[in-house]
Amino acid sequence: MxxxxxxxxxxxxxxxxxxxxxxxxxxxxxxxxxxxxxxxxxxxxxxxxxxxxxxxxxxxxxxxxxxxxxxxxxxxxxxxxxxxxxxxxxxxxxxxxxxxxxxxxxxxxxxxxxxxxxxxxxxxxxxxxxxxxxxxxxxxxxxxxxxxxxxxxxxxxxxxxxxxxxxxxxxxxxxxxxxxxxxxxxxxxxxxxxxxxxxxxxxxxxxxxxxxxxxxxxxxxxxxxxxxxxxxxxxxxxxxxxxxxxxxxxxxxxxxxxxxxxxxxxSVTKEWKDVDFELINDKSFGSQMKRKDLFKELLPEILKNKTAPLDKAKEIYDYIKRNIKRNGFIGIQSENTIKKALETHSGNTADINLALVAALSAANLDAEAVILSTRSNGTVNNLYPVITDFNYVIAKVNIEGKSYLLDATEPLMPFGLLPLHCINGQGRVINLKKPSYWYDLKASQKETLRYSLIAELGKDGKIRGNLTIHAIGYAAYNKRKKILAASSVDEYVEKLDESMPQIRILKHAIHNLDSLENLLTENYEVEMSAFSNLNSDPLFFNPFFIDRISKNPFNLNERTYPVDLGAEKEIRINMTIKLPDNYNLADKPKELNMVLADAGGRFICTTAVEDNILLFNQLMQLNKPIYSSAEYLSLKEFYSRIIQLQKTDIILKKSK
The missing domain is CATH 2.60.40.3140 (Immunoglobulin-like)
Incomplete structure (x- = not known):
């Protein structure tokens, strides 16, 4: 700070x-x-x-x-x-x-x-x-x-x-x-x-x-x-x-x-009105925001007869993402003008997002530019303008009383969701006609994962069934990035299979891979070697094999800086496993309902057997994007207790 x-x-x-x-x-x-x-x-x-x-x-x-x-x-x-x-x-x-x-x-x-x-x-x-x-x-x-x-x-x-x-x-x-x-x-x-x-x-x-x-x-x-x-x-x-x-x-x-x-x-330290004037008249910034003329002839093709403002904004966002690829450089100023970026289909981050502002404005939408400092670049000075603090620019479009922050440099980022590297305090909104102002840079969605396993324990000691994974927000973005980084979906699944030695993936299907605004769904037919056979009595089974926390990310005795997740986080795991006849629950992981202060998060874990069906449910929520250094030890203990719990087994005993 x-x-x-x-x-x-x-x-x-x-x-x-x-x-x-x-x-x-x-x-x-x-x-x-x-x-x-x-x-x-x-x-x-x-x-x-x-x-x-x-x-x-x-x-x-x-x-x-x-x-x-x-x-x-x-x-x-x-x-x-x-x-x-x-x-x-x-x-x-x-x-x-x-x-x-x-x-x-x-x-x-x-x-x-x-x-x-x-x-x-x-x-x-x-x-x-x-x-x-x-x-x-x-x-x-x-x-x-x-x-x-x-x-x-x-x-x-x-x-x-x-x-x-x-x-x-x-x-x-x-x-x-x-x-x-x-x-x-x-x-x-x-x-x-x-x-x-x-x-x-x-x-x-x-x-x-x-x-x-x-x-x-x-x-x-x-x-x-x-x-x-x-x-x-x-x-x-x-x-x-x-x-x-x-x-x-x-x-x-x-x-x-x-x-x-x-x-x-x-004077070098200016007021924001001076910076506004310089940016708006800068050939590499404000002049690029004004280039609505570049899109007038393109708009009919881009909009595809869309008339609703939000639909128009989404079509323009997708068009810019598809037609200008990032050349590896970042900055708040256009490198070669947005005209050249459109012609060569390549530009720096400012070329792309200033082109987005110009295109949205050409469609008569209320679009503004937002300059910011990325997470790796550091915080900006709020006391007086220091333009060198800023190293990135995004677009902001205001539609029917709601504002959407957009970064068209990330092809897999859905409309209205900013990359986490942009979630860093406040950005300064630059408007061609109004004074600039500060705007909070917040994640519009959580990082959400939901796992559902419906399976049956066979007499050969293997658990067979279907595992469904739903990913939303940043979790979906991260998964899509991994999937598309592989040469094919099959290669991605093969690597996933190798990363889970206890589980063998027999069949797979992935839905909404290209539908960025919908949740990403993975369906797997799986087989798990839980036991060598069912002759042993009792049977020991550890249910924490999905998204297990192997290491506490917080190990310091004291942390003098905040824990900044960027976005809230939620992971749900639900298992329904049919057991062979005559098996009862002899012991199980401790029932846990742990909460962080000020509704900062919670962890719930429950295990039961009903009508020969093993029901296991786990929920972890982190409800704050940022935790202060004063909350660090509580967060550290939170993870420590989860890791300790995940070492315990479910014990099944055959009834006589």
Whole structure:
């Protein structure tokens, strides 16, 4: 969670060097961590980490840039910690410019037979990789690793991105004993500075430097801000979390305003009315929303004589999904115009969804664009507009008092259901004629699975019958995705059969695979080898063989970030198994009716035998898309009790 820490009305760059620690100067404390309280589960630990960032002047070109220096020392505690020796340094690309890594030093230090040995990194083993058109990666692996190695590296990064001053992550996937960051910012710049995450600063300090930066002979004062955090626990990533960057303790800087060298001041932090104007007049955004003319001649063919507004919207949605395929890039701006996307049948996510907005508008439907940040991208700043927070755009259509959120980039997504990666807080609705506004991004359906087994236990010890699976909402989407990822339905069923060793699928039929708005139904004729024969008495049978929870997804003693499912969840299992004559229920799993606080969820399990019919019913409901960190332990216990219950058997005993 992000909150405003303070505003600086001065800021950035100085030649004064901060107090870094000596490279390769290892002490006895670095070798022996007995005096230090560390996480017993840690595989590696940061002993010291230091960074400094400042704005400097490139004398050759007359440009200002951010000079960032980084230095870290890490102790590898065991072989599982070797991953910390794989180093990746991201570098941004700004048009024809990109960040530059210089002065890279790296060494592995081992203590062998009472002596230190140092193995420097071979510079020939440093590689660069272009991740995409916006990011280049510098990568290397530290040499000569053994358990107990200390690795140390430092580098300097020259960055052209002044809008977001260099952020600093105090927290990572391994614990840190000490982390210090110094930001040196001249009075030319004003940044909004925010502290994110659950951990608190150990100390912070502000100093003023007079005449620290000189441009064209004119001196400027600077502010030097020092941030220190000690004994920082690792941020352990678990299931059902959004971007880890949302929760890591970090300092972030966003440029608010700056002074022009010619005089005057320019604001970077705009109001939404300013952003609205820019987006609506942007050739790659608003101009694409206005291209209704591209669809006028296509509409009769698309609509197929449909007159009801909702029917028209569905036909247009399907048309865009079929005719423009995603090229792998995402963004809020059209890459090549929606006209070209229609002609080539390919485009980025903005090409597709802005085309959808334009087509819906051409049919006289009330359509708007919604810009958002995906779950992996992080949360957006609600205090003031930061357009770089947003990385995705979808469509919103309003019909007869109801709004539908649409993403036509996902071919298997039914009308009105957003992909889970879009369910992330709020989006900003951009309307060509009205002011923009915030809109909650919520799942319109649950993730629902319903299993029904009607079977009979034969004298040969095998259970034979019919298993029917109904999938709705996100469960149906996930299943359709798996089925269509296989080369055929038969291959999908074969893999499903292999994944359930106790059950053999004899026949299958899948319905509504292409009817995305209907529930997906799978019918299987199955055979299960429950017992080698029926001569044993009693018979032990575990009924939890369908959608069994094999592992608790929640294992932390404390979780400082919420559990974000994205959507509510429901799983129902109903079994009706006819038993041979003269069998009674001797014992069964405990009858359980467990509820979470505030109607957050429930689990029900019942078992009975009536007229020689075994009836087993199970229901699990998670009624919230998001659970707070305060609810975490209850959710963890909820799953633990279910897993414990699923270890118990039904015991059938023959009557005498």
């Amino acid at each position: 992000k909150y405003l820490l303070f505003l600086f009305v001065f800021f950035c760059s100085i030649a004064v060097r901060a107090q870094d620690f000596g490279f390769g100067e290892i002490s006895g404390d670095d070798l022996d961590l007995k005096k230090v309280k560390t996480d017993s589960n840690a595989n590696a630990v940061v002993l010291k980490e230091f960074g400094t960032a400042s704005v400097r002047l490139d004398e050759s070109y007359g440009n200002l840039y951010i000079d960032f220096e980084y230095h870290v020392r890490i102790k590898i505690l065991n072989k599982n910690g070797f991953g910390s020796a794989n180093v990746v340094i991201p570098q941004r690309i700004y048009g024809d410019k990109e960040d530059m890594v210089q002065n890279l030093k790296a060494v592995t230090i081992n203590y062998i037979d009472g002596q230190f040995t140092q193995t420097p990194l071979d510079k020939k083993k440093v590689f660069t990789e272009k991740k995409n058109k916006y990011v280049v990666l510098t990568k290397f692996t530290m040499p000569n690793l053994v358990e107990g190695s200390i690795i140390e590296y430092s580098y300097r990064l020259y960055s052209h991105g002044l809008f977001n001053f260099r952020s600093w992550e105090f927290q990572s996937d391994i614990p840190k004993l000490y982390s210090e960051y110094i930001a040196i910012i001249p009075a030319l710049y004003t940044y909004n500075v925010s502290l994110r995450g659950a951990q608190k600063l150990s100390s912070q300090n502000a100093e003023l430097y007079k005449e620290c930066l000189r441009i064209s002979g004119r001196p400027y004062d600077c502010s030097k801000m020092t941030y220190i955090m000690k004994d920082i626990p690792a941020l352990v990533e678990e299931d059902y979390m959004t971007a880890p960057s949302n929760f890591r303790s970090a300092i972030n800087f966003e440029l608010s305003e700056y002074y022009l060298l010619s005089g005057g001041k320019k």
